[in-house]
Amino acid sequence: MKTKVEPRTLPGFMELNPNDQVKFNQMKETIQRSYERFGFLPLDTPVIESSEVLLAKAGGETEKQIYRFKKGDSDLSLRFDLTVPLAKFVAANYNNLAFPFKRYQIGKVYRGEKAQKGRYREFYQCDIDIIGDGTLSIINDAQIPSIIYNTFKDLGFDNFTICINNRKILNGLFKSLNLSDLSTDILRIIDKIEKIGLDAVRGELDTLGLTPDAIETIISFVSIDGTLDEKLSELNDFNITDELFVEGVKELSEVIKYIRFLGVPEGFFTIDLKIARGLDYYTGTVYETFLDDYRKLGSVCSGGRFDSLAEYYTDKKLPGVGISIGLTRLFYQLSQMNAVKTSRNSVSDILIVPMNDEDIEECLKIASKLREEKINTDLFLENAKLKKKMKYADKWNIPYVVIVGEEERKTNLYSLKTMETGNQIKVSLDEILGIVK
Amino acid sequence: MKTKVEPRTLPGFMELNPNDQVKFNQMKETIQRSYERFGFLPLDTPVIESSEVLLAKAGGETEKQIYRFKKGDSDLSLRFDLTVPLAKFVAANYNNLAFPFKRYQIGKVYRGEKAQKGRYREFYQCDIDIIGDGTLSIINDAQIPSIIYNTFKDLGFDNFTICINNRKILNGLFKSLNLSDLSTDILRIIDKIEKIGLDAVRGELDTLGLTPDAIETIISFVSIDGTLDEKLSELNDFNITDELFVEGVKELSEVIKYIRFLGVPEGFFTIDLKIARGLDYYTGTVYETFLDDYRKLGSVCSGGRFDSLAEYYTDKKLPGVGISIGLTRLFYQLSQMNAVKTSRNSVSDILIVPMNDEDIEECLKIASKLREEKINTDLFLENAKLKKKMKYADKWNIPYVVIVGEEERKTNLYSLKTMETGNQIKVSLDEILGIVK
Numbered sequence A, B: 001m002k003t004k005v006e007p008r009t010l011p012g013f014m015e016l017n018p019n020d021q022v023k024f025n026q027m028k029e030t031i032q033r034s035y036e037r038f039g040f041l042p043l044d045t046p047v048i049e050s051s052e053v054l055l056a057k058a059g060g061e062t063e064k065q066i067y068r069f070k071k072g073d074s075d076l077s078l079r080f081d082l083t084v085p086l087a088k089f090v091a092a093n094y095n096n097l098a099f100p101f102k103r104y105q106i107g108k109v110y111r112g113e114k115a116q117k118g119r120y121r122e123f124y125q126c127d128i129d130i131i132g133d134g135t136l137s138i139i140n141d142a143q144i145p146s147i148i149y150n151t152f153k154d155l156g157f158d159n160f161t162i163c164i165n166n167r168k169i170l171n172g173l174f175k176s177l178n179l180s181d182l183s184t185d186i187l188r189i190i191d192k193i194e195k196i197g198l199d200a201v202r203g204e205l206d207t208l209g210l211t212p213d214a215i216e217t218i219i220s221f222v223s224i225d226g227t228l229d230e231k232l233s234e235l236n237d238f239n240i241t242d243e244l245f246v247e248g249v250k251e252l253s254e255v256i257k258y259i260r261f262l263g264v265p266e267g268f269f270t271i272d273l274k275i276a277r278g279l280d281y282y283t284g285t286v287y288e289t290f291l292d293d294y295r296k297l298g299s300v301c302s303g304g305r306f307d308s309l310a311e312y313y314t315d316k317k318l319p320g321v322g323i324s325i326g327l328t329r330l331f332y333q334l335s336q337m338n339a340v341k342t343s344r345n346s347v348s349d350i351l352i353v354p355m356n357d358e359d360i361e362e363c364l365k366i367a368s369k370l371r372e373e374k375i376n377t378d379l380f381l382e383n384a385k386l387k388k389k390m391k392y393a394d395k396w397n398i399p400y401v402v403i404v405g406e407e408e409r410k411t412n413l414y415s416l417k418t419m420e421t422g423n424q425i426k427v428s429l430d431e432i433l434g435i436v437k
Helices: A018-037 A061-065 A083-092 A139-154 A167-176 A180-190 A193-207 A212-222 A228-237 A243-261 A292-297 A327-336 A357-372 A386-395 A406-411 A429-436 B018-037 B061-065 B083-092 B139-154 B167-176 B180-190 B193-207 B212-222 B228-237 B243-261 B292-297 B327-336 B357-372 B386-395 B406-411 B429-436
Strands: A048-050 A068-071 A074-078 A101-110 A122-131 A160-166 A269-271 A282-291 A302-306 A320-326 A350-354 A377-379 A400-404 A414-418 A424-427 B048-050 B068-071 B074-078 B101-110 B122-131 B160-166 B269-271 B282-291 B302-306 B320-326 B350-354 B377-379 B400-404 B414-418 B424-427
Touching: A018 A101, A018 A122, A018 A139, A018 A327, A048 A083, A068 B068, A083 A101, A083 A122, A122 A139, A122 A327, A139 A160, A139 A243, A139 A282, A139 A320, A139 B357, A160 A167, A160 A243, A167 A180, A167 A212, A167 A243, A167 A282, A180 A193, A180 A212, A193 A212, A228 A243, A228 A269, A243 A269, A243 A282, A243 B357, A282 A292, A282 A320, A292 A327, A320 A327, A350 A357, A350 A386, A357 A377, A357 A400, A357 A406, A357 A429, A357 B139, A357 B243, A386 A400, A400 A406, A400 A429, A414 A429, A424 A429, B018 B101, B018 B122, B018 B139, B018 B327, B048 B083, B083 B101, B083 B122, B122 B139, B122 B327, B139 B160, B139 B243, B139 B282, B139 B320, B160 B167, B160 B243, B167 B180, B167 B212, B167 B243, B167 B282, B180 B193, B180 B212, B193 B212, B228 B243, B228 B269, B243 B269, B243 B282, B282 B292, B282 B320, B292 B327, B320 B327, B350 B357, B350 B386, B357 B377, B357 B400, B357 B406, B357 B429, B386 B400, B400 B406, B400 B429, B414 B429, B424 B429
Parallel strands: A160 A269, A350 A377, A350 A400, B160 B269, B350 B377, B350 B400
Antiparallel strands: A048 A074, A068 A074, A101 A122, A122 A320, A160 A282, A282 A302, A302 A320, A400 A414, A414 A424, B048 B074, B068 B074, B101 B122, B122 B320, B160 B282, B282 B302, B302 B320, B400 B414, B414 B424
């Protein structure tokens, strides 16, 4: 006898059971429909790209995590995000596109990170980006929060906050204080303000060697608070004349104005002057989104404005703005907290079960009729006790079971069992249709 | 100035433009909905698996085509089909499933084939399989053609033929003639019968060294013709008593009986005694599907019954029956012949366009209202001439454009342009809703 191979799945790779996969797919499809409602076009780039193309821009940490290998003479890599493939696509197909080019892509990306709980090496990203040809109106930056708002509402969430900032404000602030070189360190420190308090932040900034004046400017900057309009007003009055800073404040004001036109309710978005997003390439508006009831998850949807999408492939200036939802991680985290809000629990709406072999013909006919009416219908046709058939319905969360026996065939009245209550009634096929629909 | 990298996509990898991707996605989603209508549960296994697990069964041609590589100490491979991952999943999760386990998986698989037109190295497979625990009723073999029928109808096809056979009939025939060793060669020859005619087939069989009696038995077998019932009757009367042959005929008769109960119209399925499917592991019913108007495409949906899904991972007997649609290749072929039957041409139902900057606020509000009504709505907000905005709508096949200017804002009557006809009328927002819906 042959030795068996252990049927294992690699660590860091999500493989859901079907009941969870139903929920995952519902979230994925909700996101897709929401993106399409805003007019984004689908793209589906290959998972494998030439390493030369994929790594044109990469370096450092990213490069180490890449799945890179040879096949014949080809040096290949698996995509590690959906932005580089978009840049490649836009640069390669520039003449065949109409701009602004709005695309969504929902697909798996690969990063060979250290395996740990909740960290995945293969995970879905759900991205949208709006790419301009040369220029791109700031109003697009306001559309993004409207998309985030509608998407998370559609996903079943009622309490979340879209935090908006503009990198030009931060960059201008640091520039005017001659602290551009220390910006990363300063951002890291002020990010802790809620945890450690103002005084501790002052202390840490002092350790960096900042002057008392600079420290006080930063402290009063991060202390800007109040309503949206109060924050904007304080920013407008803030004692910094740096051009970049002023431009950032103007852009942020415009974004807030247009978000309101788009009908996003106040309370779902705010200005957070501390957020910067780690990535180097954001140059204007930046976004982070927090589920208020699950704040510790961190941002569940982030992104921003960038000056140039595809500079490694083309001289064309292609400014853009976009966001990404890391669905695999989000689903994992929500599942851990029983916070997945999907309405769908099963594929099948109903299971048809024969009492005996003579009832099978009738079962097949009923199933075909229900399927014609677009009702997802499963059949249990194996030889088994009724109890086992019910366990099958229970396992796959099928809400209704129709049992067909001799009496049912004679009377054309079928036993319909509601699994949740155990209730069983005799109904006609039309009545079944009405109940299940 | 930096040298630019050429933004190229690897040969053998499909990367569609968004307008084609819309059609591709519609086909994919139609298949998914159809599979779900029959109660199949979703699975989404990793693209990367341990080589030991993935190649437990493989060998020969498959192994050469595999994308296999090392990451650290791990020997990894990309999946080359969706059946091996299913076998792994069922073996690993046996105790957590209810059987028969019906799963669908729609995903990309990887084969490093020689690049040639219409051959892809990355392609979608759309698979369903029904896996039994120990046994699996023959009625499941009849459900498969019902699924194929409904799926291809939903894909917009009206002329296609599902060809059904049973491997036991062929295997029994060859066994009773003591020709099992030559079965592959014989099948290859009789497959050419329509091309080269009966006499040439006789000649080629003679070259193989068959006795005249054996040749005549095979010829009379492949000459079985007529209606479904005539074929079954001829098979029942055929002069072979081999147990396997008789069992195969009995199974085929049952399958035909139950397909009829499931309401698949005659004319959409037939018995074709010549089809065998190359794969070794089919042991009973086999299927091939041909689009009658595009017969030269070959089979667009194939599969069959197998005795044992996961014997390399478990001692459990897991018989199954399933089919696969190779969507990437099918889409390519249909596109080449302008035979894609999708109804959807664009993501957006409507594009909203401001005449001037003062009209933007109104445009954003209209867009939000339409999106609330689940209408996919795009906005063109860049500074551009009206002509360019119309070209944008044209490029992305958006059927309607609403133009908002000063007059429109004053009267609340908007200019609605139907792109196909060029017709332009003044309508209220409610009327727009009615027209676009």
